Amino acid sequence: MQVPSHVEYERATSVEHALTLLGRPDHRVLAGGHSLIPMMKLRLAQPGVLVDINGLAELAYITLDDGAGRGGAGGGGQLRIGALARHADLLDSQLAGRHFPIFHDAERVVADPIVRLWGTIGGSLCQADPSEDLSAVFAAVRATAVIRGQDGDRKVPVREFHRGPYETVVGPGELLAEIRVPVTTGTGSAYEKVARRVGDWSVAAAAALLQLDHGTVKQAGIGLTAVGAEHFVAAEAEDFLRGQPATEENFAQAATIAAEHCHPVADQRGPEDYKRHLVAELTTRALRRAAGRASRTAGKTA
């Protein structure tokens, strides 16, 4: 029988209350709990006090700022995802799917439908599991994390959010409040994952966002899951693609670069060479799909 070790429990009644509680030693956020509670059962996590934030409805939302009144640079606007939005909320959000089909690609393969009803977007990022899907996705779309503290908000690019496995820049007395994703025209995005069975963690996965301008890659975002990519990003592959024609050959070349520069380790999900093979293939597929979607988007808005 697996049960967590002794722990105390506090229920946050407001974000301010949560921040006060989290400023104390050995306090840890409990959101959906679908990563933390299993880790507590295994003694991989042993917080002294859990701060339950499930009642903070003000952190559960998915909205679009259209950029009006803020200059609206680059098509403008941003998708704002409250940290307590559930995986199922993101999967059900037509707004999110319309601008970033990558979210729906990814959410369809995060765990299973019942787990997705409880696991939160913020919890996924803060768990910082190297095999977790959304870290690479948010890295690919160059999202920004809004971290709330007693002294206000600070914004950290998701590409600087993770310090390492299971470790983030969120400090004591702080709470991840929101993830913001810039919306730009002419973009397409996709996520491709291989898992051993439905609902399992990735053996490897690739996230891609492409902004195209008359067939040329204006901006590329490539994220990798579970293969030891620094900050979940394939930076060298992105650098290669930027300014290049959006062709199958260039996608394959970028994918090869991504496979060369990541650091997969052999484990029960497969040997290193197999994982590099997957990175190359999945990155190619994700870029191909992202490009197709970018073309369709451009056709609609042009």
Next chain:
Amino acid sequence: MTIRVAVTVNGTEYARDVEPRLLLIHFLRDELGLTGSHWGCDTSNCGSCVVWLDKTPVKACTVLAAMADGHIVRTVEDLERDGRLDPVQQGFIECHGLQCGFCTPGMMMTARWLLDRNPDPAEAEIREVLSGQVCRCTGYENIVRSVRWAAEHAEGTAT
């Protein structure tokens, strides 16, 4: 340290002083004696412990009883009302949707939730929604048929 957990389960209010680390599945089974929900894999993989928490299915091995304080829980014991089986239960009988029965309570609670959202789900949607729940007996074929049976015999369902 214990905390007070007050929860409405299947329409009845309960209050118990429990350790904060107590999982909801053990609260239901050991504190309240509601053993219809099964405690299976302990790892949120098998789904035999699925109950509703405020009308949303949850794997009760992966939620603390403390998190249910002040909320409403529905378990498999509540599917039958006044001697009348829920169509999902009848479907599992009609279509032989179980053999050993271990996974059945979780399967039925998720199926009821699905049918409340979509009274006429296609086979693919049933399989998708049940994909986080494991049955080692049936190969799932009869479970899917059972849920379809319930969809086709929905009249008089009171939920």
